[in-house]
Amino acid sequence: MRLTVVGSSPAWPNPGGAQSGYLVEADGRRLLLDCGPGVLARLRDLHGGWPVIDAIVITHWHLDHWGDLVPWVWGTLNGPGRDERHSELWLPPEGRDRVRDFGSRLGWDDMFEQTFELRDYRADEPFEAAGFTVVARQLPHYTLLTFGLRVTNGSRSLAYSGDCGPDEALVELARGADLLVCEATLEHGRLDGTPRGHLSAEEAIEAFQASGAGRLVITHRPEELPLADGIDRAYDGQVIELD
Numbered sequence: 001m002r003l004t005v006v007g008s009s010p011a012w013p014n015p016g017g018a019q020s021g022y023l024v025e026a027d028g029r030r031l032l033l034d035c036g037p038g039v040l041a042r043l044r045d046l047h048g049g050w051p052v053i054d055a056i057v058i059t060h061w062h063l064d065h066w067g068d069l070v071p072w073v074w075g076t077l078n079g080p081g082r083d084e085r086h087s088e089l090w091l092p093p094e095g096r097d098r099v100r101d102f103g104s105r106l107g108w109d110d111m112f113e114q115t116f117e118l119r120d121y122r123a124d125e126p127f128e129a130a131g132f133t134v135v136a137r138q139l140p141h142y143t144l145l146t147f148g149l150r151v152t153n154g155s156r157s158l159a160y161s162g163d164c165g166p167d168e169a170l171v172e173l174a175r176g177a178d179l180l181v182c183e184a185t186l187e188h189g190r191l192d193g194t195p196r197g198h199l200s201a202e203e204a205i206e207a208f209q210a211s212g213a214g215r216l217v218i219t220h221r222p223e224e225l226p227l228a229d230g231i232d233r234a235y236d237g238q239v240i241e242l243d
Contacts, residue, residue: 001026001156003179004046005219005238007039010185011064014223017236018042019064022160022181023053024132026153031130032056032087033149033160040068040075042236050081054130055088057121059162060146061098069099069116070106076115089116090129092136092145096120123147137173139164142197148173156242159213163220165196166203174211178242181234182208183220201227 002025007018018038023046024031030053032039043051058066069089075081089112091099099112112118121127123138133154136147141163149160150173159174161182166189174180185198192198199207201218208216218227219234227233 001153001158001178001242003158003181003240003242005181005217005234005236005240006032006042006046007036008219008221008234008236008238009036009038009064010183010220010222011062012222013038017223019067020162020220021068024130024151024158026156027131029054029131031132031134031151033151034059034065034162035068035072036064037067040071050075050079050084052084053087055090056116057090057129057134057136057149058092058095059136059149059160060092060141060144062141062144062163065162069112070102073107073111073115077111086115086117088119088129090119090121090127090134092147093120093122121147137169139169139173140167140196141165142193142195144197150174150177158242159211161199161204163198165192165198166207170207171210174208174213177211177213179215179217179240180208180211180213181217181219184218185220185222187225201225201231205231 004023006021009017019036020034021039022033103111135150158179159177182204184201184204
């Protein structure tokens with residue numbers, strides 16, 4: 001299993017950075033976790049043309065995690081993606097209704113249905129996407145319905161926090177995974193809102209240690225905030241092999 005960090009910025013982009021997008025590959029199949037602004041352009045660079053992605057999974061409806069689905073539609077309808085097969089698009093519960101509403105405001109109501117194979121996932125129910133088994137677990141992120149993702153190909157597994165506040169559910173999501181990709185947007189947890197929606201680096205490290213996961217990579221981190229020596233920080237273009 002290979003992970004490519006396509007975009008790793010927080011809700012405001014780091015200089016020159018793309019927002020959330022993580023490409024998981026194995027056995028010739030490609031699964032994209034989130035698709036924030038800047039991700040489509042980076043994928044085009046990576047693939048030397050229009051990206052061929054088997055499936056995309058969206059964790060929640062904050063723009064920095066799904067915004068590039070909109071240019072993906074236009075590029076599929078009118079641009080270089082029009083001759084490529086459509087990707088599966090896995091959405092949080094009632095997501096097909098949500099993108100139909102977006103379509104009615106941005107173009108026409110079935111624009112996403114014309115360009116993706118739409119699916120809704122359910123909390124804690126495994127589903128197959130791009131040859132991987134994926135489980136979505138609900139995590140706290142202010143008042144918005146939000147999920148973290150566990151992805152496995154049968155031999156290796158990774159957990160991706162999406163965006164979340166401190167919660168035992170994150171520990172369970174990452175339990176025994178080979179890799180935890182975990183957001184840490186905050187300098188201090190006390191700077192967050194109520195209810196909580198993001199983690200500090202210390203909170204992310206605590207969740208990692210409690211989970212028994214094999215490796216931690218911190219993402220969604222503002223460039224201005226340092227990390228302690230020995231802590232991996234995700235960066236755009238980073239490739240991690242899970243052998």
